[in-house]
Amino acid sequence: MKRKLIILFAVISLFTINSVFATDTFYQKGDQKVTFNVGPSIPAFIYFFTTTDSTHTENFYPGLEVLDVGGYGSINFDFFISEKESLGIEVGYDFNYDKGDEIYSNVPIAALYTYTPIQNGIWDFSLSAGLGISFNSRDDQTLLSLFSSFKANGSYFFNENWGIGLSSGLYLAPNINYLSDLTDDNGIIAYAPVTLSLTFRN
Amino acid sequence: MKKYITTFTILFLTLFAFVSCDTDATNGILSEIVNSETEEDFELIAVSANDNASIIYSVEDDGIYLYQSDTTSLERTLILDTSDYLNVLYLYLDYTNNRLWFDYYDLIDSTTYLAYLNTNDFTQDPTTVSYNGTFIEITSNGYVIAKDTSTYYAFDLDGYTSGTVSASVGETFGSSTDSLDDTIVVDDDTIIVQTVEIIDEDDDKNEFTFYIYDGKTPIYTGSTTLDYKVVAAVEETAGSGKYFFVTSDASLYSYDINALSDKLTQLFENDDDDYYFNMESQKMFVNGQYIVVFDEDLYVLCYDIDESDYAELDADDLYLSEGFANTLSSTSDIVGIFPVDNDSNNFLDDNPNKYAYYCYVATNENGYYFVGMDTQALSDDDSDYSESESLSFTLVTE
Structure with missing residues (x-):
């Protein structure tokens, strides 16, 4: 009896999931989405390519040991180039305080490629990769760096145009110093925003 | 799809070239982050x-x-x-x-x-x-101030040998109707204690009586009355018995304990009724014709006795200067050294990882005033205190 109930529950579950995340496509080439994101930013890590005796004796520093949880906000624009693929741009602002109470900020401007495998008009689930540049600053120090991001988003659309969702991912800003005196400081800083999103689509 | 990938690649390479040309990389930001320390x-x-x-x-x-x-x-x-x-x-x-x-x-x-x-x-x-009376304070030069029901005591701790700390007859001051308003430390041996009697609360009219204690000699008790309380005092030269007072209205007085009459003389009267010299912790120095008063915010008031004039200086006028010590003709130019209030100093507000522990003040013959501050980097690791550094200010009058 118990076994039969488990089988019945599994069948119902599969049917439900299949109906929610139907493989039918909702978007068409030319559709557009604008998404606003805001939420906490969790520092992930800082990785130096080399170690030094004076400034960093380790390659890897866990993010929360050197930075506090901060915040992230961004705006995304996506343009569908096929039913499941879109190209877009993300402009954001991230901040985290370090242990000396100085604020580290990162302003990324990135081109986005987004793949939306699950879309039924009500639910969207997408995966994005971004490449671009970011402006890093701390105290009176500034550095323009490369930037890349990998993130996932799930959204629920409560009407034809508007949806809310949750996004998270890993954002990477390789700090490459081209001045010879600073090449020992080259490394990657990574943070993981966890944001609520508000999406408008047409 | 292929054209999009091509476009994307070109865009990325363009961005990379742009970043490669960047010359704004002034510091290793990541190194600064991992080396930043919790401010204690x-x-x-x-x-x-x-x-x-x-x-x-x-x-x-x-x-x-x-x-x-x-x-x-x-x-x-x-x-x-x-x-x-x-x-x-x-x-x-x-x-x-x-x-x-x-x-x-x-x-x-x-x-x-x-x-x-x-x-x-x-x-x-x-x-x-043990001591007599109710404890009030220990002054920074070593007097214990206490009070019983009708009398204040001042006892010099430098002369303590054993037994009870108690004041002998002649070292007491005040009465049961007075309240102790303030104690001014003049030098290592001398204090001025003040009692206040409220004359008229509506007019905020008070009468201050001050007493001078000099622990080097049989304690001298002299008193007189002023409308404004003394906020800082200094002896002209050690042992001279001639003191300069600055009162809370920024007036300057001299008080000569050896004078047969007119012990108290007003040297400078502040005629600006709106100006009120309200400093809680002041230091005052004499260097030739110049008398310098400043508080822990490094607010400075400079009197020129010969010119019967004074200049006001504000801590905002301070600026960082390297090589402070080299600007002095000799160490004898340093007329004061005292601990700094770290909570109310503009420089330290702007440099929260610094901690100042004492400050020099000096004047020279041209009437320039220099303020030097030794600072210490803060750390939660005591061993970092070995990383002492010295910063200094130069303060120049008009």
Whole structure:
């Protein structure tokens, strides 16, 4: 009896999931989405390519040991180039305080490629990769760096145009110093925003 | 799809080229982040030091600390955990007799006790000393001020040998109707204590009576009355018996204890009724014709006796200058050294990872005033105190 109930529950579950995340496509080439994101930013890590005796004796520093949880906000624009693929741009602002109470900020401007495998008009689930540049600053120090991001988003659309969702991912800003005196400081800083999103689509 | 990938690749390579040309990489930001340290904010409740400030004792929240410094390093050591000696508010180092005096409050009998540590052996328990009257304060130059029902006492701790700390006849001042308003430390031996009698509360009219105590000689008690209280005082030269006073209305007086008459003379009258010189902790120095008064915010008031004029300077006028010591003709130009209030200093507000522990003041023959400050990088790691550094300011009058 118990076994039969488990089988019945599994069948119902599969049917439900299949109906929610139907493989039918909702978007068409030319559709557009604008998404606003805001939420906490969790520092992930800082990785130096080399170690030094004076400034960093380790390659890897866990993010929360050197930075506090901060915040992230961004705006995304996506343009569908096929039913499941879109190209877009993300402009954001991230901040985290370090242990000396100085604020580290990162302003990324990135081109986005987004793949939306699950879309039924009500639910969207997408995966994005971004490449671009970011402006890093701390105290009176500034550095323009490369930037890349990998993130996932799930959204629920409560009407034809508007949806809310949750996004998270890993954002990477390789700090490459081209001045010879600073090449020992080259490394990657990574943070993981966890944001609520508000999406408008047409 | 292929054309999009091509476009994307070109865009990325363009961005990479742009970043490659960047010359704005002024510092290693990531190194700065991993080396940033939690700021430790401790409050100094009281400080006492030897003459050249190479040994400094401080009362902080959790105990009494010893700072020992030379020209390159500073060590900080906890010498007395004050969990058993609560509410320590005052500290006085009797360097000659190796005693570090302090007060503490006993919750059981609700009494403030006077005690000292033997600076040669901090493993010994503090010695508690009884005194007459109700404790009021220990001055920074070593007087205990206390009061019984009708009389104030002032006792010089430098002369303490044993037994009860008590004032003899002639060392008392005031009466039961007076209230002690303030105690001004003039130098190592001299204090001025003031009592206030409220004449008219509506007009905020008070009458201040001050008494001079000089521990070097049989204690001198002289008194007179002013409309405004004395906020700072200095003796013209050691042992001269001639003092300069600045009152809270920024007027300057001289007071000569040896004069047969007219002991008190007004040298400069501030005619700006709106100006009120309200500094809680002032230092005052004489250097030739110049008399310099400043508080822990480094607000400076400079009197020129010959010109009967004065200049006001504000801490905002301070600016960082390298090589402060080289600007002085000799170390004798330094006319003062004192601990700095770290909570109310503009420079330190802008540099929160710095901690200043004492400050120099000097004048030269041209009337320029220099303020130098030794600062210390803050750290939660005591070993970092060895990384002493010295910053300095130059302050120049118009």
